[in-house]
Amino acid sequence: MLLGSLSFLYEKIKKKNKKKNKKISENIIIFFIQENFHENSKTLIFSIFPTVLTNLIIKYTIMNMDSKILFSKEEEYLTNLLYDKIGKFSTELLFRASEHKFNSNTFHKKCDQQGSTLVIIQNEYDHVYGGYSNISWNKNIQIQTDSTAFLWCVRPQMKFFGFKKSELVGVQAMWNYQGYGPLYGRGNDLWITNKCNENKFSGYGSGQSFNCTGKDYGAKDEMLNQHRQCYCIIREYEVFKIYKTDS
Structure with a gap:
């Protein structure tokens, strides 16, 4: 109290x-x-x-986040994870998909050239996961290198996903496409499409850059394709700008 x-x-x-x-x-x-x-x-x-x-x-x-997706324990885990990786920080909500009709063009208008960001995603299976990157998003077709990027999940289980040994420099940490929302890893390892609340074209789990497959996120066998990827409808996703603070 x-x-x-x-x-x-x-x-x-x-x-x-x-x-x-x-x-x-x-x-x-x-x-x-x-x-x-x-x-x-x-x-x-x-x-x-x-x-x-x-x-x-x-x-x-x-370091408290204004997320409508995370439960308190999940927020605590994610906050501590970020703190361990980057130190003290503050956040600012840039984009909440449900407030902008899940439009990927609006994602780019709100989130491009914003520096470090944290993406939080909730899918139709109530899995909650996302990614962090230190490099700005942009709408140009472009591969981004970021050795500090990582993926994570907090529901149904709490896990951190770093780069595979073959990808330690983070050469293909992020992708940028005008018609997509956030994209991480080659393959892709995590991706969000336009109008992702209306189609099953978004997903996660290729495990080509980051050390994870769909099952690592908690997806059951029946949710996975032959490449161990999970395609799904997205209920909500949020993008937060991360401000690193000195003290």
Whole structure:
């Protein structure tokens, strides 16, 4: 309850400071606690964990994602995974497919040239998975190299998928096509088509660049083709811009 209250207050001050382009610091949070809590609460907060709590609030709120797909445990896993890979970060929602008629052209309008992004996908089987890349999307037909890219899933199981040994430099980490949404790996390893909520042309699992097949995502044998790929309808997908923060 206390953390939730502090988090709510922190979100308010974060919005104010974002407009002024100011950095959120521990001192700002301490001041906010002093201004908004009763004396006994302040004494408890600062006597038990003066720095630990504020750091926890910063991590909890800055790295919190506004996803309509993820459950709390899934978000926690993904947040920790990203933190291990890139350090502290903040997020901004660029695109939610259901709000833009699952249009791949709109995906490119919203997400191209945005730098690092995280894609979160939910398919008709209620599998939740996606990818991270440090390189911008674009609408030109182009292969992108990104040695930091990776794929993952959190439902029905939590797994991380890095590059295969033969693909460690990430030469074909991403593909760009005007008529598609996000595409990862050669093959492709994960791909989303235009109007993916109306057709079964999207999917995952070729395992050519990234170390995963459809079964690794939780797909059952009857969902897979002869190449161990799973083609499916997409219920929803979201794209978040990732801002790497220094502290």
